[in-house]
Amino acid sequence: MLSTDFVPGAPNWLDLGAPDTDAAVSFYSAVFGWQFQSAGPQGGGYGFFVQDEKTVAGLGPLTEEGASSAWTLYFHTADADATAKAVEQAGGTVRVPPDDVFSFGRMGQFSDPAGADFAVWQPGDTKGVDLVNTPNSLTWAELYTTDAAAAKDFYRAVFSWQLTDMDMGQGMTYTVLTPAGGTEDNSHGGLMQLHQDNLDAGSGPEWHPYFEVADCDAVYAKGLEAGGTTLIPPMDAPGIGRMAMLTDPAGAPFALIKSEQAPPS
Known part of the structure; x- marks a missing residue:
């Protein structure tokens, strides 16, 4: 977290x-x-x-x-x-x-x-953002890459992150990212290999922010109404929460999540 x-x-x-x-x-x-x-x-x-x-x-x-x-x-x-x-x-x-x-x-x-x-x-004077994990603030960072093995080596070398692979089934692996010396409780992101259908659709290597929300479906609907475009409609991820992914009207991708165990607001 x-x-x-x-x-x-x-x-x-x-x-x-x-x-x-x-x-x-x-x-x-x-x-x-x-x-x-x-x-x-x-x-x-x-x-x-x-x-x-x-x-x-x-x-x-x-x-x-x-x-x-x-x-x-x-x-x-x-x-x-x-x-x-x-x-x-x-x-x-x-x-x-x-x-x-x-x-x-x-x-x-x-x-x-x-x-x-x-x-x-x-x-320096600014340590960072003032809010994380509360509704409408950053809660997770996710990397989509064309070479997961090389990405693991790179970010481990640069930041000394701890990397934990999780078998998602159907040949999919999700790598959880944790700061050096941290535990599962302060993991901050994930890493995934881009699938060929994503590449065929024009996706490329990029980081996506996830914003915690109080109601994934309601915020997703607001995003569409305001001119956003669906990448992934609201879906349940067992043990994680309900999530969706959009692009804003200028094409910047971002994700929403109502965590299953939402942090206190």
């Missing part, structure tokens, strides 16, 4: 790169009830999705040429520069070299060897 204690290797921030930030605010406000707070003139159009005056995510305009709208997950690091070196040594790519974001922290953005984008946040 995620925690705002933000141990090394755990997700501590996420943001959305959008071609139209006003449209993104309209969509996610309708789906989750989030409000938007600008970072001000010095923020370059960046700002924050907030709930009950607490930050749940960031939002900014797309800055990389040819980039498509997507959520980016950031993982805690005590040394962003050291992580950048580890990424390169493990076969990944440094897309945005580590740099200070005023006094808030130090950020770097990378791609793994298969091409899935992710980032790191070295906390």
